Amino acid sequence: MAKKNAFYAQSGGVTAVINASACGVIETARQHKKHIGKVYAGNNGIIGALREELIDTSKESAQSIAALKHTPAGAFGSCRYKLKSLDENRAEYERLIEVFKAHNIGYFFYNGGGDSADTCLKISQLSATMGYPIQAIHIPKTVDNDLPFTDNSPGFGSVAKYVAISTKEASLDVKSMCETSTKVFILEVMGRHAGWIAAAGGLAAEKDGDAPHIILFPEIAFNKDKFLKRVNSTVKKHGYCVIVASEGAQYEDGSFLADAGNTDAFGHKQLGGVAPTLATMVKDELGYKYHWALADYLQRSARHIASATDVEQAYAVGKAAVEMAIEGKNAVMPAIIRGKGKKYSWTIQEAPLDQIANVEKMMPRNYISKDGLGISEAGRRYLEPLIQGENYPPYGKNGLPEYVQLKKVLAEKKIEKKFVV
Amino acid sequence: MAKKNAFYAQSGGVTAVINASACGVIETARQHKKHIGKVYAGNNGIIGALREELIDTSKESAQSIAALKHTPAGAFGSCRYKLKSLDENRAEYERLIEVFKAHNIGYFFYNGGGDSADTCLKISQLSATMGYPIQAIHIPKTVDNDLPFTDNSPGFGSVAKYVAISTKEASLDVKSMCETSTKVFILEVMGRHAGWIAAAGGLAAEKDGDAPHIILFPEIAFNKDKFLKRVNSTVKKHGYCVIVASEGAQYEDGSFLADAGNTDAFGHKQLGGVAPTLATMVKDELGYKYHWALADYLQRSARHIASATDVEQAYAVGKAAVEMAIEGKNAVMPAIIRGKGKKYSWTIQEAPLDQIANVEKMMPRNYISKDGLGISEAGRRYLEPLIQGENYPPYGKNGLPEYVQLKKVLAEKKIEKKFVV
Numbered sequence: 079m080a081k082k083n084a085f086y087a088q089s090g091g092v093t094a095v096i097n098a099s100a101c102g103v104i105e106t107a108r109q110h111k112k113h114i115g116k117v118y119a120g121n122n123g124i125i126g127a128l129r130e131e132l133i134d135t136s137k138e139s140a141q142s143i144a145a146l147k148h149t150p151a152g153a154f155g156s157c158r159y160k161l162k163s164l165d166e167n168r169a170e171y172e173r174l175i176e177v178f179k180a181h182n183i184g185y186f187f188y189n190g191g192g193d194s195a196d197t198c199l200k201i202s203q204l205s206a207t208m209g210y211p212i213q214a215i216h217i218p219k220t221v222d223n224d225l226p227f228t229d230n231s232p233g234f235g236s237v238a239k240y241v242a243i244s245t246k247e248a249s250l251d252v253k254s255m256c257e258t259s260t261k262v263f264i265l266e267v268m269g270r271h272a273g274w275i276a277a278a279g280g281l282a283a284e285k286d287g288d289a290p291h292i293i294l295f296p297e298i299a300f301n302k303d304k305f306l307k308r309v310n311s312t313v314k315k316h317g318y319c320v321i322v323a324s325e326g327a328q329y330e331d332g333s334f335l336a337d338a339g340n341t342d343a344f345g346h347k348q349l350g351g352v353a354p355t356l357a358t359m360v361k362d363e364l365g366y367k368y369h370w371a372l373a374d375y376l377q378r379s380a381r382h383i384a385s386a387t388d389v390e391q392a393y394a395v396g397k398a399a400v401e402m403a404i405e406g407k408n409a410v411m412p413a414i415i416r417g418k419g420k421k422y423s424w425t426i427q428e429a430p431l432d433q434i435a436n437v438e439k440m441m442p443r444n445y446i447s448k449d450g451l452g453i454s455e456a457g458r459r460y461l462e463p464l465i466q467g468e469n470y471p472p473y474g475k476n477g478l479p480e481y482v483q484l485k486k487v488l489a490e491k492k493i494e495k496k497f498v499v
Numbered sequence: 500m501a502k503k504n505a506f507y508a509q510s511g512g513v514t515a516v517i518n519a520s521a522c523g524v525i526e527t528a529r530q531h532k533k534h535i536g537k538v539y540a541g542n543n544g545i546i547g548a549l550r551e552e553l554i555d556t557s558k559e560s561a562q563s564i565a566a567l568k569h570t571p572a573g574a575f576g577s578c579r580y581k582l583k584s585l586d587e588n589r590a591e592y593e594r595l596i597e598v599f600k601a602h603n604i605g606y607f608f609y610n611g612g613g614d615s616a617d618t619c620l621k622i623s624q625l626s627a628t629m630g631y632p633i634q635a636i637h638i639p640k641t642v643d644n645d646l647p648f649t650d651n652s653p654g655f656g657s658v659a660k661y662v663a664i665s666t667k668e669a670s671l672d673v674k675s676m677c678e679t680s681t682k683v684f685i686l687e688v689m690g691r692h693a694g695w696i697a698a699a700g701g702l703a704a705e706k707d708g709d710a711p712h713i714i715l716f717p718e719i720a721f722n723k724d725k726f727l728k729r730v731n732s733t734v735k736k737h738g739y740c741v742i743v744a745s746e747g748a749q750y751e752d753g754s755f756l757a758d759a760g761n762t763d764a765f766g767h768k769q770l771g772g773v774a775p776t777l778a779t780m781v782k783d784e785l786g787y788k789y790h791w792a793l794a795d796y797l798q799r800s801a802r803h804i805a806s807a808t809d810v811e812q813a814y815a816v817g818k819a820a821v822e823m824a825i826e827g828k829n830a831v832m833p834a835i836i837r838g839k840g841k842k843y844s845w846t847i848q849e850a851p852l853d854q855i856a857n858v859e860k861m862m863p864r865n866y867i868s869k870d871g872l873g874i875s876e877a878g879r880r881y882l883e884p885l886i887q888g889e890n891y892p893p894y895g896k897n898g899l900p901e902y903v904q905l906k907k908v909l910a911e912k913k914i915e916k917k918f919v920v
Contacts, residue, residue: 247515257578258544376686379669
């Protein structure tokens with residue numbers, strides 16, 4: 079078999095460690111030059127392939143590639159662009175195969191969440207149908223931690239660590255001033271349909287009575303009366319009340335507490351505003367002084383406080399993806415499998431993509447406390463190992479982390495026809 | 500002179516390093532047992548003195564006191580409680596002196612901002628008038644960095660580092676996805692009347708074109724047309740636009756962009772909501788997809804990424820306060836004085852409280868760029884040294900920082916009469 083090149087693309091919302099996966103892919107491919115030629119990266123994700131904008135990663139120094147491991151966000155650019163079904167837009171798939179063929183690309187590494195697992199599977203299937211079979215490997219990434227099969231998704235552990243630490247720090251702040259100032263603090267976190275990130279806030283509580291006192295999950299229908307009663311009794315008992323609320327918190331009927339009314343390219347609603355909604359309830363009904371924070375992108379880009387476990391796993395799935403490709407695997411995803419022992423351990427195993435694409439893993443109900451307003455011991459046991467260890471980026475003399483900016487040299491185009499995305 | 504005890508209290512909004520100042524006070528006092536007896540700390544600040552709730556810090560181990568240096572928020576509790584003027588409430592001052600007298604307290608260390616500098620000065624003056632002279636030393640602390648005389652205020656450097664890093668990280672996130680997703684990102688930061696914290700966001704830009712592209716200061720009247728034009732031209736040029744907005748951003752007539760309508764105990768308006776206000780403008784007028792974050796308490800409690808310079812200075816002013824007390828000083832504040840050399844250096848000097856109380860230091864206009872939407876080179880030269888160095892807290896096996904919780908044993912009450920605050 080003639081040596082093929084590889085294509086790597088970042089998809090969907092970026093994370094603090096997605097570049098660590100890119101680092102794993104590129105460093106491992108460089109170690110296997112007998113099997114894999116160049117690694118091209120899509121400029122801004124899959125649309126880089128459609129536009130034939132292929133970043134030639136061989137132009138980047140070993141040092142720059144190594145620095146990806148401590149650089150947040152998408153170093154090659156990512157996108158929210160969902161390929162239509164073959165019926166709806168056959169031209170897109172044909173274009174991809176045409177570009178891959180023109181650049182002798184035989185390996186497709188797609189680094190994303192559930193939507194991109196689906197795309198990855200389709201590329202694998204359709205490329206075979208179209209007579210240019212490509213080995214498509216999906217590399218898991220999502221702060222939402224909602225991919226099935228894998229014990230957790232790279233990107234989540236670092237958000238979890240950020241949210242747990244931020245909850246702890248802000249809670250100490252509120253606690254120390256509640257006698258005369260703010261009594262209720264609300265931190266709104268990401269997690270559209272699954273409460274994994276909100277649950278991570280629960281790790282901040284190390285002993286009974288510690289904040290957060292209430293967690294609002296998308297999985298548990300919001301009950302205003304129950305919520306306000308709990309806020310009130312917590313303030314009466316502890317002097318203050320800290321709430322971690324998922325952006326996806328919703329009423330019994332599935333309507334979101336805060337719905338900004340916008341939708342993204344995948345048709346998902348753009349959320350944001352649960353915290354001020356809750357704050358208004360607290361003020362109107364209980365009259366307590368409140369503050370709220372909305373971490374938004376800060377939480378998923380916070381490489382400065384990434385989980386060392388997460389960084390290692392993100393690198394490992396990138397490395398494993400290349401190794402699977404070399405072994406001839408196709409339509410698979412390297413999944414993180416948790417060891418059975420009491421001490422946390424993990425290994426990488428391959429998972430079939432057709433069992434992953436478009437399946438959303440929710441929080442098991444038993445990870446949530448019986449009253450629905452906190453995490454259970456089982457939840458804590460699951461979450462705690464994922465935030466273990468610190469992996470600090472290097473800092474410059476100016477007091478800022480030294481994040482790498484790549485040169486991003488594009489490979490020469492080989493196809494005359496342009497493709498408008 | 501008979502050996503006197505000391506009283507230490509934390510006042511107003513807490514910070515990531517106010518406990519480092521407490522550590523400096525207590526450790527230094529412990530080294531001078533010949534001069535200073537016990538250090539009592541006010542439970543929840545000055546109201547602890549009014550209620551005769553004095554925390555006996557001698558009951559805390561050396562290890563716990565040392566751990567204050569890496570623990571955020573107010574370990575003894577702080578409060579927003581402004582003493583009225585002597586005319587309005589003489590009973591409060593008489594009560595304080597009574598409590599200090601009953602516990603043989605001759606040193607008053609008050610750790611706060613402008614309001615508490617004023618209280619500190621009054622205590623010094625009135626205690627003399629009332630026949631029980633107390634040496635009152637103010638220890639500077641405010642994330643707002645608006646204290647005069649001192650080059651900067653402990654607490655600010657760590658918020659500045661947090662804001663600079665968060666701006667940088669979130670900007671990388673937005674930049675990597677702007678082709679198909681969010682084009683405008685707004686980070687709202689603290690700073691009621693002075694734009695110091697917003698200015699710190701400017702440090703994230705290391706070269707031309709880097710985010711943040713716009714900074715909104717309270718000092719510069721907000722001009723909607725100019726703002727939207729700049730947002731639009733930035734998106735056209737760079738593909739995305741990042742804005743750091745002070746909560747105190749205001750129109751020409753002094754009205755705040757976002758005014759939640761509440762006031763705190765000092766009569767200050769409770770702000771919050773500039774970011775969503777700006778986001779709505781951007782969406783309505785330009786139609787760009789936006790995201791926004793409101794860091795709120797997260798920024799001032801973020802000990803996990805404190806500036807090493809800030810931690811050192813916070814400790815140093817606490818230490819210097821005790822040394823000044825021992826030297827017989829009164830109604831002074833240890834101020835941080837910047838060296839003249841090119842390389843950043845600093846020393847501690849005493850500053851007279853009557854020149855500090857109730858004076859607010861604004862950003863010099865020349866620290867702001869000519870167009871009013873960014874920082875100048877002079878601003879950068881001032882700010883950059885303050886965020887230098889990292890001073891990480893120790894972490895436990897559970898992946899969380901090990902912040903100390905003190906025992907807070909109260910001294911036995913000596914006054915029968917209760918005082919209701």
